[in-house]
Amino acid sequence: MDDTENVQNYYGSLCTEMYEKLHGKAPEDELEFYLSYAAPGMRILEPLCGSGRFLVPFEQRGFDITGIDLSKEMLDKLEEKSPGAKTLLADVTRCPDIGPFDYIFIPSGSLSLFTDDEACRRVLAALRAMIAPGGVFVFSVDTVNSIRYSEEPVIDARVDMGHGRTLTLKSTYNFDEKAKVLLAPGLYELKEGGSLLRSETMDFRIRLYEVGEMERILDEIGFSSVRAYSSFDKTGNPSNDCDCFIYECRP
Structure with missing residues (x-):
């Protein structure tokens, strides 16, 4: 992610305060969807973890989870909720080698914040390299x-x-x-x-993505198995009328 893009989508203090008021808790159906991939003993990573509305419930259930975010304001808010949570203030593509992880997830369409396709590819490649053998990467993007x-x-x-x-x-x-x-x-x-x-x-x-675009990118990155969903109950065929596309990827 280049510096210009960091400025464009950087979550400052007022943005963080509003986000926390409006989105302080994860939607139940989305949270349960991402929890469904977690199992005891897994090392779990949430890039773009923000103020922790997904990370904290994972912690509360006893999972070993680490969060990465570029917004200090967001991570400070997460620290208020869960002092001592494992987080890293960093660009996903430039963070230290902290893998491998059994499960990586990016909820709420946050991957769409990478508006440059090459930057998105770099992020996906970096995350693929962090996945342990047999691991899984799950995320969603916004649609047209x-x-x-x-x-x-x-x-x-x-x-x-x-x-x-x-x-x-x-x-x-x-x-x-x-x-x-x-x-x-x-x-x-x-x-x-x-x-x-x-x-x-x-x-x-x-x-914003159309049907098939992200699948082609994931294939270029080298994921061997990709499943696409249009809802958090893992049903429905993705179409441009959906609000989001959800991907389950294995290296």
Whole structure:
């Protein structure tokens, strides 16, 4: 992941606070899906672990899990939830050799944050090299079903932060058809009454996939077995009308 991309999708302090308010706990069906691949004694890795909404439940169930993330703000929030959790502040492609792992997973479409296809390939290749013999890599990506347009800022979320303060996210939307990247620059504003206390911008971008695209990339990387799902109950044929594609990959 290059430095420009780090800036685009870096989760700063206000973004982290809003994320925690809105997405502090993992969706139950998605959590159960990823837990279904875990077994006692496995070494488990969650790259892009964020504030730990998946990692912490894995820990609470006694699994040996390590998280990697590039956002210090997110890892600080994880540390508040689970002091002593095994985490690493690093770029996935440049982190120390900490493998092998029996099970690696990236939930919530987070792999789509790598908007450059070559950067995505580097990440996938690095993770494949970390998988132990007989291990599995499971992840999801967002699809072209998420395309949207809005030249005028729209309010994506507003949360009550307590003590008379509110945090609002406003974004515009455009889609780069050539790169298949959804462009969603956002502005976070923390206000008390009518007074602006703090603001933060984020040049948010995500790569949206069509059916077959990720399968070709995984084949190029060298995965020998790939299964694709359209839902967390492991049923349904992936189509461009799905919200996400889910992949189960073995080296």
